Amino acid sequence: MLKDFSSAFADFLNSDGSMKLPITFYHAFEAGPIHTNIDPDGIIVTVTVHTIDTEEPCLLTMLFPMPLGAAKAKLRQGRLPVLPSSAVTVRRRIDEVIGDSGERYSRFSVDVK
Secondary structure (H helix, E strand, C coil): CCCEEHHCHHHHEECEEEEEEEEEEEEEEEEHEEEEEECCCEEEEEEECCCCCCEEEEEEEEEEEECCCHHHHHHHHCCCCCCCCCCCEEEEEEEEEEEECCEEEEEEEEEEE
């Protein structure tokens, strides 16, 4: 199982969830799939990114807050909030949640360009 971004980049996270310095991934998702899901808080997007010190990838889960109806409409229309060619800057850890299968992961707010 792949590490969560919050574990792989723990040295870059402050105790309040903010990043000590923003980390930007350029075209980081071209090698792997983009997984999307509707969440009560908006759209969840999970991608595989590489860590800084190893070649081992980790999972970055991004939350794009919006009403549930808007999230359903965007996904139905195929208007993803992030594309394989996007530049994504991780800003802060929002929270940690437990998934349906019992795995723990953190959700992050990001800026997409």
